[in-house]
Amino acid sequence: MEEVRVPFPPSNPEPSSSHMRFDTNNRGNSLSQVFGFSNVKKRGHGSRSWIHIDKNGISKVLELDKGTLMRDCSLPARDLRLLDPMFIYPSTILGREKAIVVNLEQIRCIITADDVILMNSLDGCVLQYESELGKRLQAKRDQSDDLPFEFRALELALELTCMFLDAQVNELEMEIYPVLDELATSISTVNLERVRRFKGHLLSLNRRVQKVRDEIEQLMDDDGDMAEMYLTEKKERMEAFAETNHYVQNLSSGSGMVSKSAPVSPVSSTPAYRKLERAVSSLLPLSRHGSIISSSDNGFNIEKLEMLLEAYFVVVDNTLSKLLSLKEYIDDTEDLINIKLGNVQNQLIQFELLLTAATFVATIFAVVAGVFGMNFKPALFKYGPGFSWVLVVTGIGCAVIYMSFLLYFKHKKILPF
Missing domain, CATH: 1.20.58 (Methane Monooxygenase Hydroxylase; Chain G, domain 1)
Structure with a gap:
């Protein structure tokens, strides 16, 4: 992984030749040319360290400010607050027009149709997510896989989160079962205090696992939210719509030029390009936001994402069952x-x-x-x-x-x- 730093501009910048550049091997390429971001602010003006992972699995460290992310990913400020490490928010997965906002335990990232912008951290889950996603993308580069890029990134986030929570539950089981067995045979203040601490940890972990489970269940119950996450398909539709619109404009301008010299036929009252426009508008309906957004009513098949979420719902539900069994064991010990x-x-x-x-x-x-x-x-x-x-x-x-x-x-x- 190569670190990208943005130097401070000089005190007396030249009027026409001062451009922001990166200290990388490809020196001279701006952020907007390499990654599609239009601007990067200086450190100290709301900039944070992010890990950028593209479709090829290549990761770089960037310094991005909140305004750049809001503009390039079409996200409101309240969604970016979910990723702020200064605040503790429950696990959340939000589908937006151009991105998926993921806040699952230590993994806080923005997933688009082309890249993943991951909150930079020294936490083991973040480093594992970065390395594992790069390996999977590079391994599947030459393989035919019908799963789009955003779902691969979301799947890895769910997988690591479920593994992290399950590992914590297993560790808690290994620690608390011997203490409970000892307490059942020898009631003492020390053992009671240890069980009290473990029970507090158990309740906290139970709330976190329950929130992840509820979030996945809520997504599975709402077809509209799942349809919002088909970023690659929405992008392809937008590109197809732009190309068709460009073709229609060229056709309309060409027909206008011909109409000046050619006589108007009384039979064909509706030009051909008008019919084409109506056909395009019927094929590509606009959403309430005025853009082409996926939904189950517009022909998007949400079965892939639903099966993906259902698989990890079963995993996290199994983890929650372990916690409930452990809580019942504690309650039985307390009754004894x-x-x-x-x-x-x-x-x-x-x-x-x-x-x-x-x-x-x-x-x-x-x-x-x-x-x-x-x-x-x-x-x-x-x-x-x-x-x-x-x-x-x-x-x-x-x-x-x-x-x-x-x-x-x-x-x-x-x-x-």
């Missing part, structure tokens, strides 16, 4: 933990109940001992072993009361024994 904690709590309540009954019985024994410990001389103390009998009778009475409590708890099934 709650059951174990509830069981421990029940055991503590049972122990507390037994301890309360024993405390009550001991209190009775203490009351009897307290009564006999008062400052008076009962007749029972005149009998030698009398105090011992008091202790024995009180102890037996307390034991009977405690056993009565246990039988009552067993009858009411409060205790498991």
